[in-house]
Amino acid sequence: MSNEKSSPKKLLPFWPHYILSELIAWYIMFGILLALAALVPMGLEEKANPLETPAHVKPEWYFLAVYQFLKVAAVFNFLGPEAPRLLGVFLPMLGLVALMFLPFLDRGKKRTARERPLMLLMTALVLIIVIGLTLWGQYS
Amino acid sequence: MKATQSPSWARIPNAIFGWFDERIGLTGMITALLHMEIPRSAHTYYLGGITMFFFMVQAATGILLSLYYQPTPEAAYDSILFIMNELNFGWLVRSVHAWGANLMIVFCILHMLRIIVQGAYKKPREVTWMVGMGLLFITLGFGFTGYLLPWDQRAYWATTVGTEIAAAVPFIGRNILEFLRGGADVSALTLSRFLGVHMLIMPASLIAFLTLHIIIIHKQGLADPKAREDE
Amino acid sequence: MAQTASDMNSAPIMRRGFIQFLLGFSVISTVVGIVYPVVSYLLPKSTKTGAGDPVEVGKVEDFPVNTSKVVPVNDKPVIIVNTKAGNIKAFSAICPHLGCIVTWEARKGSIFCPCHDGFFNPVTGAVVSGPPPRGLPEYEVAVKEGKVLIGKPLGQLYGG
Numbered sequence: 434m435s436n437e438k439s440s441p442k443k444l445l446p447f448w449p450h451y452i453l454s455e456l457i458a459w460y461i462m463f464g465i466l467l468a469l470a471a472l473v474p475m476g477l478e479e480k481a482n483p484l485e486t487p488a489h490v491k492p493e494w495y496f497l498a499v500y501q502f503l504k505v506a507a508v509f510n511f512l513g514p515e516a517p518r519l520l521g522v523f524l525p526m527l528g529l530v531a532l533m534f535l536p537f538l539d540r541g542k543k544r545t546a547r548e549r550p551l552m553l554l555m556t557a558l559v560l561i562i563v564i565g566l567t568l569w570g571q572y573s
Numbered sequence: 574m575k576a577t578q579s580p581s582w583a584r585i586p587n588a589i590f591g592w593f594d595e596r597i598g599l600t601g602m603i604t605a606l607l608h609m610e611i612p613r614s615a616h617t618y619y620l621g622g623i624t625m626f627f628f629m630v631q632a633a634t635g636i637l638l639s640l641y642y643q644p645t646p647e648a649a650y651d652s653i654l655f656i657m658n659e660l661n662f663g664w665l666v667r668s669v670h671a672w673g674a675n676l677m678i679v680f681c682i683l684h685m686l687r688i689i690v691q692g693a694y695k696k697p698r699e700v701t702w703m704v705g706m707g708l709l710f711i712t713l714g715f716g717f718t719g720y721l722l723p724w725d726q727r728a729y730w731a732t733t734v735g736t737e738i739a740a741a742v743p744f745i746g747r748n749i750l751e752f753l754r755g756g757a758d759v760s761a762l763t764l765s766r767f768l769g770v771h772m773l774i775m776p777a778s779l780i781a782f783l784t785l786h787i788i789i790i791h792k793q794g795l796a797d798p799k800a801r802e803d804e
Numbered sequence: 805m806a807q808t809a810s811d812m813n814s815a816p817i818m819r820r821g822f823i824q825f826l827l828g829f830s831v832i833s834t835v836v837g838i839v840y841p842v843v844s845y846l847l848p849k850s851t852k853t854g855a856g857d858p859v860e861v862g863k864v865e866d867f868p869v870n871t872s873k874v875v876p877v878n879d880k881p882v883i884i885v886n887t888k889a890g891n892i893k894a895f896s897a898i899c900p901h902l903g904c905i906v907t908w909e910a911r912k913g914s915i916f917c918p919c920h921d922g923f924f925n926p927v928t929g930a931v932v933s934g935p936p937p938r939g940l941p942e943y944e945v946a947v948k949e950g951k952v953l954i955g956k957p958l959g960q961l962y963g964g
Binding site: 448454466469474475480482483496500523533534540542549553560 | 622734
Binding site for chain 1: 874875876881897901902904905906907917918919920921934935937938
């Protein structure tokens with residue numbers, strides 16, 4: 434802020450420039466939302482039956498990675514019969530807690546993506562694992 | 574009195590504005606809200622704003638759905654069928670609500686990835702980041718509680734399995750599970766509990782967290798990805 | 805003189821400490837007094853135990869060999885299987901992994917959980933493969949005059 438480089442030319446007024454472009458973005462998203470809702474309407478399955486679990490019951494896509502990890506966690510069976518479920522639940526939770534405290538784990542001063550290759554690599558790795566688990570969960 | 578003066582009716586909006594401005598200082602508020610400048614190199618890609626937009630869509634469509642939805646295991650499924658088949662544009666309102674939920678989560682995640690890539694969570698924005706994580710959890714909670722409400726097979730079993738995950742917690746897992754379900758099984762009690770969370774607790778906490786999130790962003794200004802050191 | 809002065813100084817301090825203690829005590833007891841009933845209110849009593857009088861679930865002919873049926877017994881789902889050996893067995897139908905309802909997998913001839921592919925032995929209820937930590941608890945089965953009766957669970961029911 435204080436350095437001489439940030440001359441007034443490098444700043445953009447919030448109003449109306451930024452707000453206007455934000456509203457345009459909203460408008461486009463509204464169009465996409467309506468198109469999706471109209472072209473792919475949300476369906477409904479059979480009424481809930483507590484006596485019958487349908488084959489291949491799956492949660493929503495955003496929980497699929499955790500769900501699939503629970504399946505994969507069967508490999509922890511050698512640690513005891515309760516280990517798969519315990520680790521299957523706790524390892525993703527640990528990941529989320531780590532994500533929550535990310536600013537305290539990554540205390541480096543550098544900001545630009547180019548100067549933080551390790552962070553980008555780790556982000557990419559986690560993304561690949563999560564997307565992989567999600568796809569695996571979807572198609573298994 | 575002269576020809577240059579605008580007609581009296583055209584001055585009404587200004588007069589009303591002036592009346593309020595004199596008493597509660599509207600000009601100052603508007604200036605504080607809008608008259609700021611953001612770094613030209615700060616690319617937000619509108620991801621956070623779009624997430625907020627979807628929340629507003631969810632609030633509007635959610636209120637519309639709540640007017641016809643009946644939260645009992647006997648009636649819930651049929652009330653959804655009623656919304657979809659009998660009401661004018663009912664299918665569209667429900668569809669927009671369901672798609673909006675998915676897109677809200679998509680943009681929440683994209684927004685988070687943008688922050689990670691640009692390193693915008695670093696000092697002094699740690700609090701904004703953690704409030705944002707709270708918003709992500711609330712959004713996922715919205716998805717989880719809302720998913721049960723249609724009371725179809727998918728809804729029932731996804732909730733059974735989802736709540737069962739809580740039982741893996743040592744010692745008090747079963748208690749947490751019964752706390753979530755309102756009993757040993759997913760039942761009518763679970764449905765009313767999830768509806769209460771989905772319609773009252775989640776919106777209230779999301780609005781509170783979002784207000785905090787935006788106030789901090791407004792106070793600190795957008796992160797400049799070109800800046801190398803702390804500001 | 806000096807003593808009286810210090811007495812006069814310490815008395816208000818003691819009084820202040822006492823008032824602070826009282827205030828803190830009131831705040832804490834008020835919070836506990838509100839939180840405890842609210843939490844208890846949110847934790848319902850579970851009344852379903854799965855135990856009760858034997859329940860008639862059908863005739864022997866309703867359960868052909870190599871098939872299964874899930875029926876509610878005292879509000880709990882029970883899977884009744886007729887194994888190849890020809891004897892009717894009953895197990896709790898709740899998978900001890902994540903609470904899904906198990907079903908019969910005819911090709912493999914075993915009980916199967918559709919959620920995470922857990923397989924159970926249809927004679928003992930024990931886990932054959934997959935993530936479930938325990939087997940399925942067995943139920944008492946009696947056949948009287950061609951009718952199948954399901955009695956008490958023989959083990960601790962999952963989640964009961």
